Amino acid sequence: MSAPDSFETSPAPRISDLARARPADYLDGLNPEQRAAVEATEGPVLVLAGAGTGKTRVLTTRLAHILATGRAKPWELLAVTFTNKAAREMRERIAHIIGPQAEGLRWLGTFHSIAAQILRRHAELVGLKSNYTILDTDDQERLIKQVLEAENVDAKRWPAKHLAGLIDQWKNRGWTPDRLPAGEGAGFANNRGQALYRIYQDRLRVLNACDFGDLLLHNLTLFQGHPDVLAEYHERFRYLLVDEYQDTNVAQYLWLRLLAQKRQNVCCVGDDDQSIYGWRGAEVDNILRFERDFPGAKVIRLERNYRSTSHILGAASGLIAANKGRLGKTLWTEAPGGEKVIVRGVWDGEAESRLVADEIERAVRGSADAPKRRYKDIAILVRASFQMRAFEERFVLLQIPHKVIGGPRFFERAEIRDAHAYLRLIQSEDDDLAFERIVNTPKRGIGDTTVQKLLQIARLNGVPVVAAAREVVRTDELAARTRTALSNFLRDLDRWRAQAGALPHPRLMEQVLEESGYTDALRLEKSPTAQTRLENLKELVQSMGAFETLEAYLEHVSLVLDLERESGDDSVQIMTLHQAKGLEFPLVFLPGWEEGVFPSQRSIDETGEKGLEEERRLAYVGITRAREEARISFAANRQVYGRWTSQLPSRFVDELPLAHVEASSETGYYGGGPGMQQHGSRWDESPSFGAGYSSPGWKRAQERSYRGSHPGRQQVIEGEGRLVAVSEPSSSAYRRGDRVFHMKFGYGAVTAVDGNKLTVAFDKAGEKKVIDSFVEKA
DNA sequence: CGTGCTCACCTTTTT
């Protein structure tokens, strides 16, 4: 049943390659624990690698060691990571040690990409064809919506998103519809959860499609139902290696255990203190019970930290000590104390961003007793993305180069997904989801009712919707205009399909985008976002060129490809704590340490003590990102969802060991000062801040001051001649990604002061202006 | 069928 073993043809190692991998080279400079972790190749090994202890180095050296000592060929190693980025990095670093032999590491990749490869070879055994499509979350949700509609489930009371979430969780735990524990689906649509899950799985099979969770789930079904197939992989994979083991979910864990069960040569590397993905199914328990699952396992602790100063390490260690249920590590360093971790209370969110921005400017300028920083040495790590905005705006104002990490990624953007849907439909007429997505994009007069009708006919006859459409256009079931539109669309589709073989696929893509009217529709829009989208499509066409065939491209897109954003430039990075995992910076800002914000109230509400501990690990991850300086801040007042709220400092602030921390407050509030009222920690229960702030006058002033300072809270401009930065709404838009800031800024000197109104003179044109929105420039 | 309005939503994210 299996496909031919074409993958055994990886290049054999050449003598010159092996010669490069002299043990003396790659083992040099490892400390005793690291070396032990590299050399313990046989039997189960758990490497507990604390933050900054050289984990990646150990991982890559271990693989290189196994190869260099001839224990296995590159294609006999299974090495799994969570992200493509991690996989790429590992491959590069191994290549650095052992040279081109690393090309043969055929089974180094993410859980999903490896599972997808295995599934391609045995798809028939689980009721799929080997050319199955991989659906992303968007497609998945739309399919579930269809199922709900077909089953007459009230989509208002029982949103598709909710069921999608449930199914995801179930799949994360390795539960097929048959194996769903009783009562699991009870909460959804009057006990119909399980039935709907089953129907959804059937639909996927009909569409010859998988969602992300299925990739692993089908692997489990495959291995459990076909011992011969499993045995084949036992034979193949001589050594297993898993990165970020603390983040594995149950399905991944079961998958690993099945694969490792025969040879037991499995090495898992992780840190229970850095487990921050519990909310998406990660089970810290997997790491806690490793020794039970693999009797005789060797546990190696990497505890020497090479990254941070001892004050930073001390602060982080003290904080994480408050968690129960740890495996326990004692990190140490020979690095000097450095600066203590600075904790500061400020008046409000705006003061916080001002403080951070000022300190960044100072750090970049450097001083006698402080090193001169580059912008890229600095990161701002927030709990949630809504906190990013304040910093972004401040940085725009002060012209501090910065980069917001995250946001919709290239291949998740609507226009890219539309383009892919065209390709998918050209490639396979069975792709109903692709049809649905683009049949009326751009608008060609085939509305929702028509599409629904087609879907219904298709379902009744058990045929793909394109086939149904072909039939329908021959009848007079549709209004004449709709029918013409539909048959034109089908005609276009046929033409593109005919060209698909003859044309290089980037050319095909261009042609489809032109002839479908997609680019024309965008050009007509004239908005800056439409411009961006056109550029994205150009980028797409370019990226396609790197692939031999359309099939290869589409396969890659769904699992592996993410366009590397240029990262080399010198700018401050703004990102979430989750995104910061695995990174490090000389100077790290950790704003928003307020009860309810961080730790997140929702996390505590939903998962209680467990959630709180995960939040604490997040705090630990945050602090340990810093090499030299960490600066924590919290605000006494903060706008959350447009409402002013009073805040209490995070409990994490109090858990920091005093010996490693220096605390101060501008508000007199830290420790209980003026302006505070005791109240519940939930921000939406908080009394609104002073009355003046909710008055219409305030609101108007705020609108007028557009992204500028608080009128009531601005720094006092003492006199004339001060230099200020000015912002105001303007027609010249400043664009960052998809977001547009209507903002113009510049520096001017104050010539007159009247309350909050300043008259400012600008050097260049001799221009004078009265403004009510400004920031003082130091 | 397309547009404008109201209303609920509002952590973290990879594949």
Added chain:
DNA sequence: GGTGAGCACG
């Protein structure tokens, strides 16, 4: 406070 989804209306 901002936004996207869903509904009523033209």
